[in-house]
Amino acid sequence: MNVSLRVGWLVALTSAFAVGCGKREAPTPPVPQAAPAPLVGAAEPAVKPAEPAVEPAEPEAKPAEPEAQVAGRIRVVYEASKQPRVARLRAKLEGAEAFTGLMTRLDAHLTLPRDLPIRFSDCDEEDQGNAYYDEEAREIRVCWSLVREMARDFARDAREERLDRAEADASLVGATLFTVLHELAHALVHVLDLPITGKEEDVADQLATWLLVSDSDHAGADTAIDGALSFLHDAEAEQQGDEELATWDEHSLSEQRFYNIVCWVYGSNPEGFGDLLESADGPLPDDRAELCPDEWKKLASAWPRLLKDHLRR
Numbered sequence: 001m002n003v004s005l006r007v008g009w010l011v012a013l014t015s016a017f018a019v020g021c022g023k024r025e026a027p028t029p030p031v032p033q034a035a036p037a038p039l040v041g042a043a044e045p046a047v048k049p050a051e052p053a054v055e056p057a058e059p060e061a062k063p064a065e066p067e068a069q070v071a072g073r074i075r076v077v078y079e080a081s082k083q084p085r086v087a088r089l090r091a092k093l094e095g096a097e098a099f100t101g102l103m104t105r106l107d108a109h110l111t112l113p114r115d116l117p118i119r120f121s122d123c124d125e126e127d128q129g130n131a132y133y134d135e136e137a138r139e140i141r142v143c144w145s146l147v148r149e150m151a152r153d154f155a156r157d158a159r160e161e162r163l164d165r166a167e168a169d170a171s172l173v174g175a176t177l178f179t180v181l182h183e184l185a186h187a188l189v190h191v192l193d194l195p196i197t198g199k200e201e202d203v204a205d206q207l208a209t210w211l212l213v214s215d216s217d218h219a220g221a222d223t224a225i226d227g228a229l230s231f232l233h234d235a236e237a238e239q240q241g242d243e244e245l246a247t248w249d250e251h252s253l254s255e256q257r258f259y260n261i262v263c264w265v266y267g268s269n270p271e272g273f274g275d276l277l278e279s280a281d282g283p284l285p286d287d288r289a290e291l292c293p294d295e296w297k298k299l300a301s302a303w304p305r306l307l308k309d310h311l312r313r
């Protein structure tokens, strides 16, 4: 996979995205106490009930299964929008195997105590251009306005010949997927009560990158880089003063998020992704690059342990 194809044009830039994820802190009880842990055993075959697990029941209905035995489903919900061009964007997502395939695999491999909808919808004024995990509703929301903004940014890249049209389309899908996985991380931390320290926003970028790079079924590293590119767009907006450079924010700066993702991708396979190095005309400064294999090793060792009770094989 030629990561540099998408990253080459970044070289001149010294800055970087923020899928303005605002994890909505809802006044909600801290953690779901539905005892998420003892779900289906990790090694159990995918016993995902084909649909709402209603068995063509025997009349002698056995006592209802304890909720913790029922695996929640990850499902993507597309709501209609009043905004222009959304139907086309939706068709791109629905038609992209990179997107639908990974959603299907996550649904098959993760055991959750309850359903986790990923809802694409129009949002309130205050959430325009945002994606977030709603703790109260326990669902991921991706505002159509955010997807439209990213589409606009990648279309500009195509116009300015930083990316060709097909690449720009693929990058839009990739950046959207990265956004969803970032929000999935917030959801997992909440629903599974995962222990973390440090900035949850950075942790969420780590999980998104790890899931993509570890997903051998498709070019996940490219997709992670697509996520990084969208942070670069935000960094450009910050540099131009269109967005505030919020050093106090719970998110790292967009440029830092960009470099973090590039670093982890590089660190996952330094030989394969050597074209990301600054010395090879890539964006990643050598001073950071030398730390990346170790950064990757730590996060790639942590996530399987954090999720081990919640994964099927």
Ligand SMILES: [Zn+2]
Residues within 6 Å of the ligand: 021, 022, 023, 182, 183, 186, 201, 204
């Ligand atoms: Zn976030």
